[in-house]
Amino acid sequence: MSTKLRLIPLMLLLLASSAHAVPVLDGDLDGTPDNIDNCAGVANADQRDTDGDGSGNMCDPDLNNDGFVNFIDLGQLKSVFFTDNANADLNGDGFVNFVDLGIMKSMFFGAPGGPSTGQSVVASVPEPRTLALAGLGLIMMSVLRRRKGALPQRQ
Ligand SMILES: [Ca+2]
Numbered sequence: 146m147s148t149k150l151r152l153i154p155l156m157l158l159l160l161a162s163s164a165h166a167v168p169v170l171d172g173d174l175d176g177t178p179d180n181i182d183n184c185a186g187v188a189n190a191d192q193r194d195t196d197g198d199g200s201g202n203m204c205d206p207d208l209n210n211d212g213f214v215n216f217i218d219l220g221q222l223k224s225v226f227f228t229d230n231a232n233a234d235l236n237g238d239g240f241v242n243f244v245d246l247g248i249m250k251s252m253f254f255g256a257p258g259g260p261s262t263g264q265s266v267v268a269s270v271p272e273p274r275t276l277a278l279a280g281l282g283l284i285m286m287s288v289l290r291r292r293k294g295a296l297p298q299r300q
């Protein structure tokens with residue numbers, strides 16, 4: 146048994162333990178882990194949520210809180226355009242303007258963003274099948290390297 150083959154179980158063990166050590170991800174890289182992020186898919190380091198509905202302003206253009214981002218919300222945004230209305234100030238720069246309109250537009254006719262449902266946190270923990278595939282990949286890499294090493298050198 147080559148040294149490399151003997152290392153495989155150790156590598157698999159390391160892979161498995163490291164995967165379990167990081168069960169929570171920060172998908173949008175804003176420094177707030179997805180499981181407590183009030184906009185799990187949008188970077189919002191300040192977690193600002195002026196209407197207190199649990200969805201951060203950066204992903205909450207649903208101004209009337211009916212679960213949809215549509216013309217009603219657009220109408221509300223329009224009515225406070227160029228003011229400092231906190232709820233309609235989606236990016237938190239102190240003004241309701243075209244930047245906020247752009248954020249609303251990007252989520253128009255969809256559901257507002259918000260905290261992760263918990264499903265994505267579960268999905269972020271590698272499944273046994275993923276680990277098995279990763280292990281298989283490592284074994285194949287090791288075998289390929291051995292074959293490469295066994296070929297006559299052209300020097
Ligand atoms: Ca976020």
Ligand SMILES: [Ca+2]
Pocket residue numbers: 194195196197198199200201202205
């Ligand atoms: Ca909100």
Ligand SMILES: [Ca+2]
Pocket residue numbers: 206207208209210211212213214215217218
């Ligand atoms: Ca709405």
Ligand SMILES: [Ca+2]
Pocket residue numbers: 233234235236237238239240241242244245
């Ligand atoms: Ca703004």
